[in-house]
Amino acid sequence: MNVKIIKISLLCLAILSGIYLSACKKMDDSYKQFVEKGxxxxxxxxxxxxxxxxxxxxxxTWLLLSDPKVIRYKLYWNNRKDSLEKPVTKTGEVDTVKAMLTNIAEGTYFFDIYLYDKLGNSSIKSTKSGKVYGERFQSSLLTRAYRSITRSGTDVNVEWMFADSAVKQLDLQYTNTTGELKRVTVTDKKQSVTRLVGMPVNGSFRYRTVFEPEAKALDLFYTDYITVQLTL
Structure with a gap:
């Protein structure tokens, strides 16, 4: 019985050793391009x-660590159909590289980055995905709706419906009782009521909704202004 257990244990050990060696070989193959003349x-x-x-x-954008050998980068996207290659200047510290790509079709992309030294040796690939926005996103935007409008003396209160997560702010405009054009910006999405001070009886206001598709997006998106005519 003990001999049988020992044989099974040795077999398991051999299998595990084979898996480990296979994994090491794959890792060695990944870094094979970085080994030259030993x-x-x-x-x-x-x-x-x-x-x-x-x-x-x-x-x-990405961080360029303090490797003095790096002199340029190459950035690929659109399944490597498009690329950008530029030199970089090191300062001896951790630098930030920024690459602005324009005239890009709307969609989701994977961006692959390689860094090179003067001999053409490259780093391993660094990859990250990101989105580009356009007319499809613009056409999907809906103006934030209001629930009710009530008057309180010379002021009007606008109660808003729930705001979409991408809403950044509301821009409102109206002419008050003294004929002055007033502009109100609502940046707090949790603010459910906006007070329009000095609103004329049966006056009007117009507003639009501003969207930020992602945190720190390069551009904001706007709905068209709509005019609300009051009857109070």
Whole structure:
């Protein structure tokens, strides 16, 4: 019985050893391009990539660690159908590289970044996905609706419906009782009521909704202004 257990244990150990060696071989293959004449050539890769989407444009940024060998980068997107190659200037510190891409079709992209030294040795690939916005996103936007409008003396209170998560603010305009054009900006999405001070009886106001498709987006998107005619 003990002999049988020992044989099974040895078999399991052999299988695990084979899996480990296979994994090591795959790792060695991944870094094979960085070994030349027995010496390892390591180029620092792009670090902490961030993608900022906008209207048919996108900004790709990353940190360039203090590797003095890096002299240029190449950025691929659109399944490597498009690319951008530029030199970089090192300062001896951790630098931030920014690449602005314009005239980009709306959609989701994967951005691949390689860094190179003067001999053409490259870093391993750094990849991050991001979105570019356009007419499809614009056409999907709906003006934030209001629930009710009530008067309180010379003022009017507008109660709003729930705000979409992408809503950044509301822009309102109206002419008050003294003939002055007033502009009101509502940036707090949790604010359910907006007071329009000095609203004439049976006056009117117009407003639009401003959208930010993602945090720190390059561009804001706006609905058309709509006019609300009051009967109070």
């Amino acid at each position: 010496e390892s050539i390591y180029i620092a890769k792009a670090d902490s990539i961030k993608i900022y989407g906008g209207r048919n444009r996108v900004e790709v």
